[in-house]
Amino acid sequence: MRIRKYDFNYGRRKMMESVAYGLGAGVLMPLDKVLAAEQSITKAYPDELLSIEAQSKGKVKVGDTITKDNVEHVKHLLDPGVYEQVAGIEGRKIRIKAPTLDPRELVSGDYYEATLADIKSGHHGKFDANGNVVDENGKKWQGGLPFVNPKSGVEVWANMCMNIGRADNACYVIEQKDYGATGKQEYHYNFQWVELNSTARADRKLFRGLENELRRQSVYFAAGPDVRGTSFLSVWNYDMRxxxxxxxxxxxxxxxRQFPANQRFEPLVPGAVWFLSDPWAAGDPYLTWGNHKIVERKPMLGPWASDFSKHDDNWEPPRQKDNPKFFDVPYEMAPEVIVTSCEPTGYPRSPVSKRVAYVDVRNGMAASNIRYDRQGKLWSNFEMAHGQFKGGGKDGKRLIVGADGKSPAWSWTYVHIYDFQNRRMSLCNHSKGAAGVEARFNADPDWLFDTYCTQQALQSLGRA
Incomplete structure (x- = not known):
């Protein structure tokens, strides 16, 4: 018989104190000290915060599947959108896997190393007089996670915003299938998504002297036929206002043509239920939103680390057999999740009243971003999973190498964007390639910039 050193509610009480007193991440030890010592996550959290059995009082265990028959036992561990998907008419089912304990598996290799070097050297983020992130010397941020132990809501949102995909140069292929309320597929797209940070880079280099920019972000639709050649470019100033x-x-x-700001709250293509404002819960600069709050800190179930071994040769996850609107993907326990909210203060015409993100403190990434309409009603849930691209394939040893040339690639793997008001779903997965475009984890930044990240590039792509 194992005797628990801490009672069931010890970790929750400590995290409530963290919210009340503005403390950082970690229960047994501060998270930054655990990372600096390159130790297991268990050094920062008691077993009870990592155990689905403890959190469900023995009703659910690793290997079980959450369905409407047992979801009440874990309701407190799910965001309200996922709970509704399981308990409601959709009948979603979610497998439970063991929690990830190695922090290296929760972020890309080069971003992890940059964050680790920052912690050991004392390099850290702070806010200047305008609320923008700078380092301890007042210079524009270059490095890994600026706030390893976030103590305020705005620090949490800044962590998500400064390098949204945890990659200095990213070149994804996205396959998107849009479903109606009945589960019938209505649209199918393949597109390239490019992110290129000029500042806030893990390699600490300023790209092409663009010191007043944070990033350029481009979307190029390669298929279907009605939108092929359509492309968009978003140029972010370093000033988050x-x-x-x-x-x-x-x-x-x-x-x-140049689009107005409210285009960020409209679908880019027919059938989509997501906006440019939604991805990573940080589709807009964090200072164009306001009233940032930490609502609570708690353990939660979520897609904190994907199981890539079940994905097919083109990297698509399996589907839930009785409802094709959902991927059949596992959840696991995260010991400390920050529930944080903000409001679109910089967008007077925004149809959104509030956004709530569920953020894993171990990497500062949101696995869930819930959008509420102007009446305060649940509108959509942008559920996004990340993980290492290893496992599966013909021999079970498939390995996709990341940008550093040695670590397993780490990135987002799938997205559910579910509209609760009309039961529509945009189902996206990180694809190996389709329609003449391919995923590149080690793309040359100059090639990305010239091919996707200028107005001239959009013109060339559209006419190709």
Whole structure:
């Protein structure tokens, strides 16, 4: 018989104190000290915060599947959107796997090393007089996670925003299938998504001297036929008070035009239920939103680390057999999740009243971003999983190498964007390649910039 050193509610009480007194992450030890010592997550958290059995009082264990028959036992461990998907008409089912304990498996290799070097050297983020992230010397941030032990809501949102995909240069292929309420597929797209940070880079280099930019973010639709050649470019200023400039090329007009700010709250293509504002819970600069709050800290179930071994040769996860609107993917326990909210203060015409994100303190990433409409009603849940690209394949030893050339690639793997008001779903997965575009974990940044990240590039892509 194992005697628990800490009672069931010890960790929860400590995290409530963290919210009340503005303390950082970790229960048994501060999280930054655990990372600096390169130790297991268990050094920062008691077993009870990592155990689904303890948190469900023995009703659910690793290997079980959450269904509407047992979801009440774990309701307190799920965000309200996921609970509704399981308990409601959709009948979603979620497998439970063992928690991830090695912090290296929770972020890309180069970003982890940059964060580790920052902790050991004392390099850390702070806010300047305008609320922008700078380092301890007042210079623009270059490095890993700026706030390893976030103590305020705005620090949590800044962590998500400064390097949204935890990659200096990212080149994803996204397969998107849009479903109606009945589960019938209505649209199918393949597109390239590019992110190129000029500052806030893990390699600590300033890209092309663009010191007043944070990043350029581009979307190029390679298929289907009605939107092929459509592309968008979002240019982010380093000043997070400024709304990014948004440009787009629409084949029917054969020219690049600039879009207004409210385009960030509209679907880019027919059938999609997500907005440019949604991804990573940080689709907009964090200072164009306000009233950042930490609502609570608690253990939670979520897709904190994907199981890539079940994905097919083109990296698509399996489907739930009785409801194709959902991938059949596992959840696991995270010991400390920050529930944080903010409001679109910089967008007076926004149809959104509030956004709530569920953020794993171990990597500062949100696995869930819930959007509420102007009446305060649940609107959509942007559920996004990340993980290492290893396992599976013909021999079970498949390994996709990341940007550092040695560590397993780590990135987002799938996204559910579910509209609760009309039961529509945009189902996305990180694809190896399709329609003439391919995923590149080690893409040359100059090639990315010239091919995807200028107005001239949009014109060329649209006419190719």
């Amino acid at each position: 400024k709304i990014p400039d948004l440009y787009g090329y629409l084949p029917e007009f054969r020219r690049v």
